[in-house]
Amino acid sequence: EPEVTQTPSHQVTQMGQEVILRCVPISNHLYFYWYRQILGQKVEFLVSFYNNEISEKSEIFDDQFSVERPDGSNFTLKIRSTKLEDSAMYFCASEAGGNYGYTFGSGTRLTVV
Amino acid sequence: RKEVEQDPGPFNVPEGATVAFNCTYSNSASQSFFWYRQDCRKEPKLLMSVYSSGNEDGRFTAQLNRASQYISLLIRDSKLSDSATYLCVVNSRDSSYKLIFGSGTRLLVRP
Numbered sequence: 001e002p003e004v005t006q007t008p009s010h011q012v013t014q015m016g017q018e019v020i021l022r023c024v025p026i027s028n029h030l031y032f033y034w035y036r037q038i039l040g041q042k043v044e045f046l047v048s049f050y051n052n053e054i055s056e057k058s059e060i061f062d063d064q065f066s067v068e069r070p071d072g073s074n075f076t077l078k079i080r081s082t083k084l085e086d087s088a089m090y091f092c093a094s095e096a097g098g099n100y101g102y103t104f105g106s107g108t109r110l111t112v113v
Numbered sequence: 114r115k116e117v118e119q120d121p122g123p124f125n126v127p128e129g130a131t132v133a134f135n136c137t138y139s140n141s142a143s144q145s146f147f148w149y150r151q152d153c154r155k156e157p158k159l160l161m162s163v164y165s166s167g168n169e170d171g172r173f174t175a176q177l178n179r180a181s182q183y184i185s186l187l188i189r190d191s192k193l194s195d196s197a198t199y200l201c202v203v204n205s206r207d208s209s210y211k212l213i214f215g216s217g218t219r220l221l222v223r224p
Contacts, residue, residue: 045205070134
């Protein structure tokens with residue numbers, strides 16, 4: 001079964017440092033997403049990406065966040081200057097289109113210290 | 114009003130029991146509805162889509178009531194492996210693929 005791959009599985013970083021979270025979506029999917037889940041809380045939308053540009057973003061996705069699809073396969077989320085409150089599980093997801101539901105990657109647990 | 118509302122539970126049931134979860138959503142323009150399952154510290158996994166006519170997948174039955182903006186999930190003959198958090202998910206508006214997640218209902222199935 002095709003899957004979405006995320007690396008690393010766990011990243012610990014110091015406050016103020018930049019982090020890049022990486023995702024390889026399913027190859028024939030067209031829509032890509034980043035979500036996050038703070039421990040004990042619900043899954044929250046960050047950003048959607050289609051046709052090489054952001055199609056929608058949430059209030060959480062401020063100037064410290066950016067996304068890229070640098071080479072047609074990888075899909076990255078960059079946090080420029082991490083804060084303690086950025087500590088969460090970050091999930092990448094992809095979808096072929098047609099509202100059949102997403103496939104999520106196994107997530108990157110980001111811990112900011 | 115929250116966009117997607119669920120009873121957090123936990124629902125603690127014996128193996129073999131039938132259990133039902135409910136969910137309400139606030140955006141009447143939403144067109145796509147799903148139930149996801151999430152195990153502890155894992156990613157959400159699509160359990161099933163929810164269609165207007167209701168749909169069944171093995172022991173799982175999903176129902177949608179658009180007039181009441183209400184979605185349900187029924188699990189029959191619960192197994193120990195059904196223990197997880199069940200997430201009610203809707204798209205944010207009729208032309209968007211962005212999904213909005215409820216906080217989830219926790220199910221514990223005991224032997």
